[in-house]
Amino acid sequence: MTTHVPPHVAKSLVANTDGDSTIRERGQHEVFCGLTSIIWLHRKVQDAFFLIVGSRTCAHLMQSAAGVMIFSEPRFGTAIIDDRDLSGMADMNDELDKVVARLVARRPDIKMLVLVGSCPSEVIKLDLSRAAQRLGKLHGPDLRVLAYSGSGIETTFTQGEDNFLKAIVEGLPSAPAEAPEHLVVVGCLADVVEDQFKRIFTDLGIERVSFLPARSGLEQVAIGAKTMLLLAQPYLTETAHIFEKRGARRLIAPMPLGEQGTTAWLWAAAEAFGVDRAKFEAVVASGQARARRALENYRSKLAGKRLFFFPDSQMEPALARFMANEAGAEIVEVGTPFLNKAIVAPELAALPADVPLAEGQDVEKQIDRCRAADPDLIICGMGLGNPFEAEGRSTKWSIEFAFTPIQGYDQAGDLAELFARPLMRRGRLDITLAGEAA
Amino acid sequence: MQLTMWTYEGPPHVGAMRVAASMRDLHYVLHAPQGDTYADLLFTMIERRKSRPPVTYTTFQARDLGGDTAEIFKAACHQAVERFDPKAIIVGASCTAELLQDDPSGLAKTLGLDIPVVPLELPSYQKKENWGAAETFFQLVRGFAGGRTPVERAEDAPKSCNILGPTALGFRNRDDIVEVVRLVEALGVAVNVVAPLHATPHDLTLLPNADFNIVLYPEIAGQAAQWLKRTYKQPIVDVQPIGVGATREFVGAVAELAGVDPGPVLASEDERLSWYSRSIDSNYLTGKRVFIFGDATHAIAAARIAEKELGFKVCGLGTYVREFARDVRVAAEAYGVEALITDDHLEVEDAIIAAQPELVLGTQMERHVAKRLRIPCAVISSPVHVQDFPARYSPQMGFEGANVIFDSWVHPLMMGLEEHLLQMFRDDFEFNDNAQASHLAAVHANENHAPVEHDDDANSNILAWTQDAEKELKKIPFFVRGKARRNTESFAAERGFNPITVETLYDAKAHYAR
Numbered sequence: 001m002t003t004h005v006p007p008h009v010a011k012s013l014v015a016n017t018d019g020d021s022t023i024r025e026r027g028q029h030e031v032f033c034g035l036t037s038i039i040w041l042h043r044k045v046q047d048a049f050f051l052i053v054g055s056r057t058c059a060h061l062m063q064s065a066a067g068v069m070i071f072s073e074p075r076f077g078t079a080i081i082d083d084r085d086l087s088g089m090a091d092m093n094d095e096l097d098k099v100v101a102r103l104v105a106r107r108p109d110i111k112m113l114v115l116v117g118s119c120p121s122e123v124i125k126l127d128l129s130r131a132a133q134r135l136g137k138l139h140g141p142d143l144r145v146l147a148y149s150g151s152g153i154e155t156t157f158t159q160g161e162d163n164f165l166k167a168i169v170e171g172l173p174s175a176p177a178e179a180p181e182h183l184v185v186v187g188c189l190a191d192v193v194e195d196q197f198k199r200i201f202t203d204l205g206i207e208r209v210s211f212l213p214a215r216s217g218l219e220q221v222a223i224g225a226k227t228m229l230l231l232a233q234p235y236l237t238e239t240a241h242i243f244e245k246r247g248a249r250r251l252i253a254p255m256p257l258g259e260q261g262t263t264a265w266l267w268a269a270a271e272a273f274g275v276d277r278a279k280f281e282a283v284v285a286s287g288q289a290r291a292r293r294a295l296e297n298y299r300s301k302l303a304g305k306r307l308f309f310f311p312d313s314q315m316e317p318a319l320a321r322f323m324a325n326e327a328g329a330e331i332v333e334v335g336t337p338f339l340n341k342a343i344v345a346p347e348l349a350a351l352p353a354d355v356p357l358a359e360g361q362d363v364e365k366q367i368d369r370c371r372a373a374d375p376d377l378i379i380c381g382m383g384l385g386n387p388f389e390a391e392g393r394s395t396k397w398s399i400e401f402a403f404t405p406i407q408g409y410d411q412a413g414d415l416a417e418l419f420a421r422p423l424m425r426r427g428r429l430d431i432t433l434a435g436e437a438a
Numbered sequence: 439m440q441l442t443m444w445t446y447e448g449p450p451h452v453g454a455m456r457v458a459a460s461m462r463d464l465h466y467v468l469h470a471p472q473g474d475t476y477a478d479l480l481f482t483m484i485e486r487r488k489s490r491p492p493v494t495y496t497t498f499q500a501r502d503l504g505g506d507t508a509e510i511f512k513a514a515c516h517q518a519v520e521r522f523d524p525k526a527i528i529v530g531a532s533c534t535a536e537l538l539q540d541d542p543s544g545l546a547k548t549l550g551l552d553i554p555v556v557p558l559e560l561p562s563y564q565k566k567e568n569w570g571a572a573e574t575f576f577q578l579v580r581g582f583a584g585g586r587t588p589v590e591r592a593e594d595a596p597k598s599c600n601i602l603g604p605t606a607l608g609f610r611n612r613d614d615i616v617e618v619v620r621l622v623e624a625l626g627v628a629v630n631v632v633a634p635l636h637a638t639p640h641d642l643t644l645l646p647n648a649d650f651n652i653v654l655y656p657e658i659a660g661q662a663a664q665w666l667k668r669t670y671k672q673p674i675v676d677v678q679p680i681g682v683g684a685t686r687e688f689v690g691a692v693a694e695l696a697g698v699d700p701g702p703v704l705a706s707e708d709e710r711l712s713w714y715s716r717s718i719d720s721n722y723l724t725g726k727r728v729f730i731f732g733d734a735t736h737a738i739a740a741a742r743i744a745e746k747e748l749g750f751k752v753c754g755l756g757t758y759v760r761e762f763a764r765d766v767r768v769a770a771e772a773y774g775v776e777a778l779i780t781d782d783h784l785e786v787e788d789a790i791i792a793a794q795p796e797l798v799l800g801t802q803m804e805r806h807v808a809k810r811l812r813i814p815c816a817v818i819s820s821p822v823h824v825q826d827f828p829a830r831y832s833p834q835m836g837f838e839g840a841n842v843i844f845d846s847w848v849h850p851l852m853m854g855l856e857e858h859l860l861q862m863f864r865d866d867f868e869f870n871d872n873a874q875a876s877h878l879a880a881v882h883a884n885e886n887h888a889p890v891e892h893d894d895d896a897n898s899n900i901l902a903w904t905q906d907a908e909k910e911l912k913k914i915p916f917f918v919r920g921k922a923r924r925n926t927e928s929f930a931a932e933r934g935f936n937p938i939t940v941e942t943l944y945d946a947k948a949h950y951a952r
Contacts, residue, residue, distance in 0.1 A: 028514070029497040033473025055533035055562060060448040061476045077443045083563045085439055086537075095439035102441060119471045119534035122500070152473025153500040153534070364521055383478030383490065390488035 022339065027362025030383055031311060031337055032065055032399075033152030034160025035116060039066050040403060041164060041213070042075045044188050047111035048217045049103065050076040052150070053096065053128060054118030065399075075110070077103070081120055092126060093134075100135055104143065111142070112217025114164065117149035144217055146171060156337040158235035158313045158402065161188060165212060165239040174246070175224035182208035183269055184221060184248070186240070187233030190405035191215070197256075197408060200266060203283045206273045223248055228272050230265070232256060232407060234347070235314035237340045254346040255318040256407045257415060258326040259291035264346070287409030294413025295326055301420045303328035308370050310380035311335035311361050312398035317347040319379070319401060324352055327416055331355045332373045335366060377423060392436060394422045444783050444803065446758035446821055450560035450570025451532045452477055457574040457658075458528060459491040459606040460634040464578075465524035467515045469507075469542050470532035472497035484824050485607060494518035496535070508540045515549050526582075526639040527551070528574065530558035554639065556581045566781075568657045568733070568759055571605060575634055579662040582642035588670060589647045597696035598628035599675075600648045600666075603659035604635040609736065609820045610834045611635060612827070614654060617836035618679065621689060622652070624703050627696045634658075646670045650695045654678060654835070655735055657759055680739035682711050682747055682840045709837035711844040715748055723848065727921070729754035729795035731778065731786055731804050732819025734762030736834070738769045740799050740818050743843060745773055754778060754793040756786065758801075783807075794920045797851060802826070814850035901927050902937035910940045925950045 035058055038050045052058050059078035079099045084090040100113065113135065115128045128147035136145040148167040150160035165186060175182075183206055185197065194211050201209045210221040227248035231240060234255055244250055253268035254261045263284060270280045307329050309316040316336040323329040331351065339359040341348070348357075358366065363384075370378060371391075378388050378395045385395045396419060406415040451468060458466035459481050468474070475495050481487040496514045498507050519527065529546045531538075543557030556577055560570045601618055604611035612635075619629050630648035631641045645666060650673045653663045666672045673695055679688035686704055693700035714720060728750040730740045734757045744750040755770040756778025757763065763779040770777035778789050787807045790798060798808040798815040802823040808815035817826060818834075833839040903911070914922045922943075929946035930938050 027497075027517075028475070028495050029472040030475050030478070031472060032476060033471070035473070036476075056442075056445060056447075056449040056566065057451075057474060057533050057562070059442045059445045060452065061473065063444055064448075064480060065476055074443060077441055080440045080442050081563060082440065083561070086563055090439070092439065099439055099441045119473070120537060123503075123534055123537045151500075152471040153498065153503065156472065364517070381479075382483050383475060384482070386482040386486055387488060387490050 021356070023356065023358040025358060025360045025362040025365065027365065029156070029311075029337070029361045030363040030381055031361065032157040032381070033061070033119070034150035034155025034157065034163060035062060035118060035152075036065050036157055037150060037160030037164065038062065038076050038116065040188055041161060044191075044215065045112065045213050045217050046215055047109065048075060048114055049107060049110045049112070050114045050116055051100070051103065052076070052078040052116045052118055053121045053126065054078055054081065054116075055120045056080055058118045058120075075107075081124075086124070093131060096131055097135065097138070100139070104139055112144045112146070113139070114167075115145065115147040116160075117147065117151055119151045119153050122149060122151045122153060144171075156311075156314075158233070158315075159237075159338070161233070162236050162238045165236060166242050168213065169223070169239060169242050169246075172220055173222045175222035175226060177225065179222065179224060179226050180208060181226045181228060181273065182210065182221075183228045183230060183273070184210045184212055184223065184243075185230050185232050186212045186243070187231055187236055188213060189232050189407055193405045193407050193411060196410060197266075200283060200287065201269065204266070204270050204273070204275050204280065206269060206275070225249075228269065230269050231343065232265075233315070234318055234340070234343050235338075237338075237343065240343065252346060254321065254350060255315070257315075257318050258322040258412050259288055259295065259409060260326060260350075261318065261322060262291065262407070262409050262412070263288060284409075291409040291412035294410075295416055297413065298416035298420045299327055301423060302416060304330060305376040305419075305423065306330045306332050306373070307419070308332045308373060308375040308378045309334045309336075310363075310366065310370075310378065310384065310398065311337040311358070312379075312381055313402050314338055314340075314344075315401055316379075316398075317344045317351065317357070320355065321347045321350045322415065323419060324355070325350060326412070327419070329419070332375045333358055333366075333369065335359075335361065337361065377419065379419075390433070392433070394426050396422050442782075446781050446783070446801065446803070447567035448477070448480075449533055449562050450565045450567060450573070451530060451562065452480070453567040453570025453572070454528065454530060454558055454560060454574040455481075455491060455493055456567075456571050456605045456607050457578065457634045458493060459487070460604070461578075461637050461639070463525035463638040463640070464492060465518050465522050465527045466491075466493045467511070467518050467527055467529045467542075467546075468493055468495050468532055469511045469514075469530070469535035469538075469540060470495045470497065471534045472499060474532050474534075480607060484822055485827055486824070487606070491606075492522060492524065494522075498535075503538070507535075507538055508545055511540060511542055511545055512549060515546065515551070519551055519553065524553065526554040526556065528556045528558055528578070530560055531562075533562035536562050554581065569761060571658050572661045575602075575605075575658060576661040576665060578634070578639070579642055579645060580665060582639050583645040583666065584669070586643060586646045591647075596626055596628050597649045597698075598630040598647070599650050599652050599692070599696075600630050600645055600672075601632045601652045601654060602663055603653055603655035603657075604632065605655075605658055606635065607820070607822055608635075608655065608658070609733075609818075609822055609826055610832060610839075611655075613831050613833035614835040614839065616831070617833040617838050618652070618654065621679070621685075621703065621836050622692060625689065625693055625696060625700065626698050627692060646672075648672060650675060652692070657733055657735060657762065678735050678739055679835045680736065680839060681743035681843065682709060682837070684739060684742065685709075685836055685840060706837050709840060711747060711840040714844055720749075720848075723851070724749045726750045726796045726851070727753040727794065728797045728799060729790050729793050729804075730818070731756045731758075731789075731798075731800040733757060734759045734766050736819035737766060741769055741773055743840075744799070744847075747840075748844075748847070750797070753795050754789055756780065756789070794924060796918075797847065799847065814852075816847045816850055901930055904937050904939050907938050907940050907943050910943055922947070 042050050085092045115132050117128050132145045132147040146167045148163040225247040229243045229248045229250045251268040253265040256262040256265035316334050320331045320334045324331050333356045335358040379398050388395045405411050481491045494514050496510050529542045531542050546555040604615050651663045652675045653659045663674050675691045677688045677691050679685040689700045689703050728744045730737050737757050741752050741755050752773040757766045758781040767777040783803045798804050798813050799818045801819050805815045832842050926943050926946040930942050935942050
């Protein structure tokens with residue numbers, strides 16, 4: 001498998017992944033649950049409706065985390081379980097069918113209905129997969145119904161997308177043995193980024209490319225032994241696993257963040273499809289040059305800055321690798337909710353050897369470590385940002401890395417800008433907080 | 439099972455968090471799965487709070503369910519006490535933990551902590567945020583103020599009161615307290631304790647020492663105040679001083695309980711609403727149709743101000759707080775409208791469209807609806823938004839609150855002179871439907887957001903308009919055109935006129951002349 005590791009990554013692969021210096025913590029997790037993935041999933045799959053089967057807390061979480069009021073009717077909602085359902089006065093499956101019937105009548109434009117399990121629905125063992133089958137028969141074939149769990153007891157933030165994609169892949173048809181090789185890029189990317197990659201793949205001569213999730217819930221790709229799987233997001237452990245179980249070959253690459261990450265990621269696909277290095281370099285040269293030029297603007301602002309990552313999206317090792325190698329930042333700690341070493345091996349290999357990793361979280365201990373390290377920039381969730389700012393520290397909301405298009409050559413500068421902006425702002429402001437030393 | 443796209447209230451444990459986050463020296467240990475920590479951002483982001491709310495979550499995961507989640511809870515309690523050194527803790531469960539039946543209350547008793555532990559039972563699948571806040575505050579008051587002997591004071595000592603109800607994430611509560619304390623102290627009444635905002639558990643033990651209680655927000659403090667009344671015979675001032683009339687009544691009620699003269703305070707020259715409303719400039723406000731929706735306290739107060747103090751016409755009144763539905767129904771009846779009691783924002787939107795108001799007073803959700811419908815709007819109630827924590831001093835209560843209300847409700851409307859000009863020029867090339875009033879320029883006339891002209895009225899399906907009548911209708915300024923159409927159609931329907939002619943239009947105008 002190491003044949004697919006880009007050369008600059010391969011040389012350090014051995015050095016960094018053996019020692020088990022990773023901090024593993026179990027304590028208060030200050031992270032979103034998997035339901036939150038719906039915020040970008042429903043924007044991506046434009047004819048899908050995500051129906052959470054959960055509690056008022058789930059509904060409140062969604063509207064608070066999305067930080068928005070509703071401008072038009074959103075394509076997500078919550079079927080709130082109440083006392084009558086729990087006490088058995090109402091049959092929960094009948095109730096769910098009623099809710100879905102109302103929803104379908106109200107939104108005939110919906111082509112894919114996704115039932116999303118929550119903490120309460122998991123604890124009471126409400127079988128949403130069976131409900132999805134039943135409802136699919138009832139409302140199909142124009143409406144596809146599937147189910148996955150985004151519950152906080154099983155998923156952290158981006159793992160919701162992982163479970164969603166796994167549910168999709170389980171329903172995909174098998175490709176016939178004689179089918180030609182094709183590339184499936186898996187993980188939510190902004191449409192603009194997807195289109196850029198598609199153009200590059202075309203220029204490389206890789207014609208059969210699918211992206212998952214597709215923009216329409218009805219689009220289907222067949223998978224089998226000739227499927228090459230290229231992950232565009234690092235948090236897709238379950239999805240990658242089921243692809244591999246169905247015979248697909250996973251290409252090993254770092255995430256397409258920054259100029260180096262994007263080149264290595266594209267090369268993994270190019271090499272698998274037999275594109276020669278010279279052609280590859282000719283195709284990516286202009287993109288590389290643009291990315292380098294864009295990064296140049298930020299390097300002076302980011303070089304030597306000390307960064308501390310709190311766990312959030314599992315993108316942290318990739319982000320840290322980008323910041324260390326392409327922006328010259330110093331990484332104080334890389335927290336991540338879950339460390340799938342098989343997937344992030346190329347990132348870890350490319351990180352400086354002494355970067356501390358922390359998997360899981362005990363937020364109080366992590367805050368103490370962070371204060372003691374006194375970094376220049378803290379990448380953390382929205383619950384922690386302002387309290388750190390009030391201590392005079394600079395922070396960046398980690399959630400923005402999940403919402404902003406940051407992958408690919410033409411977004412490398414935008415990615416650096418996300419890190420640079422809080423520092424630049426702090427530099428511009430000539431105002432101290434009341435009671436703060438000047 | 440209820441389909442919900444958006445909700446006015448969070449779950450009851452968020453209400454408990456609001457009380458915990460209001461107080462000092464108090465910590466909340468919440469048995470909850472990971473993900474429930476999202477609630478922290480309500481405080482750190484919406485209120486821009488500088489510290490994390492004092493809440494420790496157990497954040498259990500699926501792999502813990504087979505093991506001992508109760509142990510995790512106990513460990514979390516010990517760690518929270520050790521780290522944050524509170525003077526008391528409250529303990530409870532969120533919706534998922536409630537299903538586990540770990541019994542945080544029972545467990546807390548076995549912890550052997552040397553500080554008071556107040557257990558909470560908040561049924562997540564029945565109740566909501568306001569109820570949770572009220573119950574939490576009540577349990578804290580009962581726990582800390584129970585079994586005390588009020589301090590004896592000299593007969594001639596000045597009277598004192600408690601001010602109950604302000605909380606974190608409450609609509610303008612931060613500034614309301616300042617205003618109410620100032621009013622009360624101007625009357626020569628001492629403020630014994632303000633709670634829950636800024637109070638400590640120790641402060642709650644002092645509650646029985648006051649002569650009476652002021653309840654600013656019955657949704658939060660009503661239950662606790664009733665208990666104090668039963669237990670310590672403390673009378674309740676339950677007029678909420680929102681608006682000039684209510685503030686004067688409030689001053690009167692406080693003065694009466696304190697045995698002081700309200701005269702000097704009532705003569706306050708800082709109050710401007712009454713004069714501004716009587717000033718000739720405000721004539722154009724007369725009879726403007728106002729739709730009001732919010733929590734019960736603010737909705738009822740807004741209706742009174744709208745009708746009695748600004749000369750508007752209440753065309754809709756409602757609340758999402760079912761516990762106070764009765765009060766809102768009584769108020770609605772007084773204004774000749776049917777109360778809208780619902781927590782479904784889509785139902786509220788339909789009611790707004792049907793009522794064709796010229797001003798919407800509501801929550802942030804109604805602000806969005808009004809913006810979409812291009813109706814002027816002001817926010818009067820929770821649920822709060824970052825904009826509801828303005829940098830400037832901006833109370834709703836007291837005389838200054840009335841001043842703030844005058845400005846924030848009247849400024850979104852077209853100004854008097856501007857409205858006269860529109861009347862005069864009608865379909866002038868510059869003053870027309872597509873030219874937005876200058877002060878509303880931020881909301882650029884967007885072709886996709888056509889002005890509201892709804893045909894929901896059943897009449898419009900049957901009644902036809904002649905071409906001339908349609909043309910004449912277009913000459914009526916757009917902001918009253920909807921009303922003119924509706925009035926004309928019901929006038930025609932009642933009399934069996936069909937189609938509607940120019941004649942019918944003006945007959946109807948004469949009929950409905952106000």
